[in-house]
Amino acid sequence: MSATTARKERERAAREELILDHAQRLLLRDGYQNLNLDELAEAVEYSKGTLYLHFSNKEDLALSVATRALQERADLFEQANQFTGRTRERIRAVGVACGEFARQHPAYFHVELMLKSASFWDRASEERKHLHSLQASRTFLSVNNIVQEAFRVGDISKVGTRPEEVTFGLVSVSMGSHIAAASRELAVACALADPFAVALKNGDIFCDGIGWKPLFADWDYAATDQRIRQELFPQATWLH
Amino acid sequence: MSATTARKERERAAREELILDHAQRLLLRDGYQNLNLDELAEAVEYSKGTLYLHFSNKEDLALSVATRALQERADLFEQANQFTGRTRERIRAVGVACGEFARQHPAYFHVELMLKSASFWDRASEERKHLHSLQASRTFLSVNNIVQEAFRVGDISKVGTRPEEVTFGLVSVSMGSHIAAASRELAVACALADPFAVALKNGDIFCDGIGWKPLFADWDYAATDQRIRQELFPQATWLH
DNA sequence: GTTTGATTATGACTTTGAGTCAAAAACTAT
DNA sequence: ATAGTTTTTGACTCAAAGTCATAATCAAAC
Structure with a gap:
């Protein structure tokens, strides 16, 4: 794995953690039913499509x-x-x-x-x-x-x-x-x-x-x- | 309560049981998330609107x-x-x-x-x-x-x-x-x-x-x- | 430092399904 | 039979999950 790929991998992992942090917060606040992916995307400052690059649903x-x-x-x-x-x-x-x-x-x-x-x-x-x-x-x-x-x-x-x-x-x-x-x-x-x-x-x-x-x-x-x-x-x- | 009203009340209760029977069946089969009210309406042979005459959501x-x-x-x-x-x-x-x-x-x-x-x-x-x-x-x-x-x-x-x-x-x-x-x-x-x-x-x-x-x-x-x-x-x- | 091809990110769009309500149907009383 | 009342309906609205063509970014070659 090249140095570039390694850095990208790290960045990806960091973003995933960020998403999970906010998802956990919203999940705790609203429950699963009321967890809104548009709101989550807003919170992490990435688009909804990006969420789906990490999680299949x-x-x-x-x-x-x-x-x-x-x-x-x-x-x-x-x-x-x-x-x-x-x-x-x-x-x-x-x-x-x-x-x-x-x-x-x-x-x-x-x-x-x-x-x-x-x-x-x-x-x-x-x-x-x-x-x-x-x-x-x-x-x-x-x-x-x-x-x-x-x-x-x-x-x-x-x-x-x-x-x-x-x-x-x-x-x-x-x-x-x-x-x-x-x-x-x-x-x-x-x-x-x-x-x-x-x-x-x-x-x-x-x-x-x-x-x-x-x-x-x-x-x-x-x-x-x-x-x-x-x-x-x-x-x-x-x-x- | 008149005889008519009493009969209607009975019929309403019977319909509610019917709805609950089918809802229970579908809930068991599909889980809450996948319980589809259109399908439930179909199953009980009443319209979706009628379901909402019994349950608020x-x-x-x-x-x-x-x-x-x-x-x-x-x-x-x-x-x-x-x-x-x-x-x-x-x-x-x-x-x-x-x-x-x-x-x-x-x-x-x-x-x-x-x-x-x-x-x-x-x-x-x-x-x-x-x-x-x-x-x-x-x-x-x-x-x-x-x-x-x-x-x-x-x-x-x-x-x-x-x-x-x-x-x-x-x-x-x-x-x-x-x-x-x-x-x-x-x-x-x-x-x-x-x-x-x-x-x-x-x-x-x-x-x-x-x-x-x-x-x-x-x-x-x-x-x-x-x-x-x-x-x-x-x-x-x-x-x- | 520019070009080019590959990778990554986006958000407008599609789809699904919960919930609504104006109109139709059914029922009741006169 | 008729008028008024209640009940039922399903086409519609709306919110939110999930998609994907396009845009933006990046990395390597020249």
Whole structure:
């Protein structure tokens, strides 16, 4: 690749990031339905045609926004995987990372939900779909690795249950909690103080339920939390 | 109200059901984005204008489809509430009802997810929104009643936890499991045999986690299941 | 520094489908 | 049968996604 082509490639990538930045902002403000490509073109100061040089259609664009966020999430998960300690402390680090991500990206779960609509996957390009599933695998493996090890070292010893079932449960609890917390009506009905904390708490209950040692009552997880925050998120400001 | 007016009202209601039936079918086949009102008008053999005599816009129509399904769900939940036995057996009856509903309405969770998109609630009519929240309350209360009683009789004795938090957890686990199970990729990665059974299993784990007595290991829940199926769903055919 | 051919960007245009409303059809009461 | 009222219609408007012929820009050769 010549020097010129390399520069062009860089410029193209930068423009794509610019488009994604604004698309994310508008998506967050208006939702997918009301995302207007004429307005987006206006915002990034390129023509609508140029948008289509990057993305094959609106779904493809939205999927890319979601994938970029998912990548950041996967990065956080893998970082959390570096945390040292008992396996249950490590899965907790992933839980905290997940909450931290949700705090920083209040719209992410909305976007992810949007992706569950079948029509999306019909229209998005194969390439973007592949990139998305790559990042999805990274988050899945981050969790599953820890669960596997927990079985290996005997911190989980539930007979008749495969590691993947536990991973599936953890993902379900986490996803469900965040989605449910995002539903204002339910959050109000349940008088939830901190919708992010509730996902962690539900995770604790689930882990206790499968008997993942050390159980919540048998360990100082407040200390673990503090260590997680110091080691993994030293920059973040913790209000509680 | 005169006899004529009464008849007209009946006819109008019947037409609305007809529209909702076909809308549900097309929504299931094509998703919300690709639901075409011209095609729907064609299918129900009324003009497009007539659709707008019933629903103020496309979102309003989709919300109505969702509400109708939710009503059926709330009916099942309230039926399940009649089940007699220990509180944990009763919550299990609700769980089975939830799974039975998911089996009968494979699209429901997709539609419910769609509703989480903010733009929906901006455009739907106040009346339809109210009807929806009414049905949502019914399902919430069905679960919350049992949880309250479990605290009252001492089957749950977790200090520092309010009943509503437990209810929120149960809803999260159930919703999360069904959504996660609907995601083909994850279900395949985890090699799930029965995506419906997994929601129940996750519920068991969660209940064990909060120490809801009798614990899963201390009671013959297979027998409870059989009783639930005989008493609540005698008509259904059980493959397992 | 000008020409030329290739690449890239544009925005006017096409198409699609949601939502409207004046006119037509159907119904009701006298 | 007729006049007045209500209901239904589908051609129309309008907004926004997606296209593509043309314009602008760029890179290499002379």
